[in-house]
Amino acid sequence: MIRVVLPQHLQTLARVGGEVEVQVPGPATQRAVLDALESSYPVLCGTIRDHVTLRRRPFVRFFACAEDVSHDPPDTPLPAPVAEGKEPFLIVGALAGG
Amino acid sequence: MSGVRVLVGTRKGAFILTSDGSRRTWDVSGPHFGGWEIYHLKGSPADPNRLYASQSSSWFGQVVHRSNDGGRTWETVGNKFAYDGVPGTHQWYDGTPHPWEFKRVWHLEPALTDPDVVYAGVEDAAIFRSTDAGANWEELPGLRGHGSGPRWQPGAGGLCLHTILLDPTRPERMFIAISAAGAFRSDDAGKTWTAINQGLRSQYIPDPTAEVGHCVHRIAMHRARPDVLFMQKHWDVMRSDNAGDLWHEVSGNLPTDFGFVVDVHAHEPETIYVVPIKSDSEHYPPDGKLRVYRSRTGGNEWEALTDGLPQQDCYVNVLRDGMAVDALDPCGVYFGTTGGQVYASANAGDSWVPIVRDLPAVLSVEVQTL
Numbered sequence: 001m002i003r004v005v006l007p008q009h010l011q012t013l014a015r016v017g018g019e020v021e022v023q024v025p026g027p028a029t030q031r032a033v034l035d036a037l038e039s040s041y042p043v044l045c046g047t048i049r050d051h052v053t054l055r056r057r058p059f060v061r062f063f064a065c066a067e068d069v070s071h072d073p074p075d076t077p078l079p080a081p082v083a084e085g086k087e088p089f090l091i092v093g094a095l096a097g098g
Numbered sequence: 099m100s101g102v103r104v105l106v107g108t109r110k111g112a113f114i115l116t117s118d119g120s121r122r123t124w125d126v127s128g129p130h131f132g133g134w135e136i137y138h139l140k141g142s143p144a145d146p147n148r149l150y151a152s153q154s155s156s157w158f159g160q161v162v163h164r165s166n167d168g169g170r171t172w173e174t175v176g177n178k179f180a181y182d183g184v185p186g187t188h189q190w191y192d193g194t195p196h197p198w199e200f201k202r203v204w205h206l207e208p209a210l211t212d213p214d215v216v217y218a219g220v221e222d223a224a225i226f227r228s229t230d231a232g233a234n235w236e237e238l239p240g241l242r243g244h245g246s247g248p249r250w251q252p253g254a255g256g257l258c259l260h261t262i263l264l265d266p267t268r269p270e271r272m273f274i275a276i277s278a279a280g281a282f283r284s285d286d287a288g289k290t291w292t293a294i295n296q297g298l299r300s301q302y303i304p305d306p307t308a309e310v311g312h313c314v315h316r317i318a319m320h321r322a323r324p325d326v327l328f329m330q331k332h333w334d335v336m337r338s339d340n341a342g343d344l345w346h347e348v349s350g351n352l353p354t355d356f357g358f359v360v361d362v363h364a365h366e367p368e369t370i371y372v373v374p375i376k377s378d379s380e381h382y383p384p385d386g387k388l389r390v391y392r393s394r395t396g397g398n399e400w401e402a403l404t405d406g407l408p409q410q411d412c413y414v415n416v417l418r419d420g421m422a423v424d425a426l427d428p429c430g431v432y433f434g435t436t437g438g439q440v441y442a443s444a445n446a447g448d449s450w451v452p453i454v455r456d457l458p459a460v461l462s463v464e465v466q467t468l
Contacts, residue, residue, distance in 0.1 A: 007157070007158075008133075009133060009134070009155065009157070009158055010158060013158075013161065013174065043161075043174040045177070045178070046159055046160065046161075046177045046178060047158040047159055047161065047177075048158070050159075051177075051178045051180065052180055057157065057158065057159055059156055059157040060157060060158070093157040093158070094157065096156070096157075
């Protein structure tokens, strides 16, 4: 079970509060977590990564164990504490004006 | 008809303003979708409880919502706007080829007779259609396939398809407008398109009378006379009496003919409204006076409408989707400003009152007569 923290706007969109949990078959990677997240919450499709290219949206960041893993290739294994459910995978709206 | 519902899209959410037929007191609900940019929301002419809303955000992209109860509750629908085939390129600001990239939905236009059919005008410019109440979207690729697409260039706001007009007398005919490509007409339900920009003259493009490249800000029609179109171009207020085949200028005695909105009185096809803005480099009203101008002659002869509008120190803008009319008698006219005011006139523009004063910057105003 992977723990995922969504930014406020996406919590509202998905009608969830705080953390959500997703099951990931196989290795815990960014791609696997996002696939599982979008499968559980289809309204999030297109809001974190592009529908077609699956590239991360430019103003969305991924944090894990106090590290910015946004630029890691999507099939890179996430840190063990995230894969084991001890630490959450954070999806963050980049700090920017607005 | 018992009331009016005004749908307001702002930089930070949607607001729904309702009143009875007297239009004296208003109930304000919102913000809906707080924090999201609401470029547009609009109700179905076939079912006034069916609303569509376009939310976008620089962070999380495009979302579309649908309401089946007049905006009390909303559900998320499809947000996948994939261009048909290989998208190709249009011109970038510097004239170089730039790949077509979807950014946001500027305008949602529900079909006239079927509440499950809705059109979306998007940036980068294209038109999409849903026939299942917004669940799925398919491009009408003939527009980008017009052949002039590689020559379209974005205006300051982006390469946006912002206006969609459906002809109530010819179900196969529709009009669209793009900044900065121009106006186009389809006579076969969107399969093929004709550029309808003859008569336009734009000094800011290399060939001022080119087939495409004109920065059309808005077009409007009266539903009883759909061959007559009115246009607010970047500069110039224009009119066509033959469905866009030829345009002529009707700016007349306006203090400036730059602006964004144009709309038509609900019962008088020759009565039209614009809000003159000083210039393209100063997006505020001339002399600090917010004035709607009305022509009762289909253009050329304009009168300033000022009663109830600020006549000093006013430097707001009124954006292209920011004006609408109701179908009551007398006709109600509404517009929203980038200062967050929504003004209403229950007497065809003779006098105005603000319904609300302090919303986020208003991006769009639509009206439903209930």
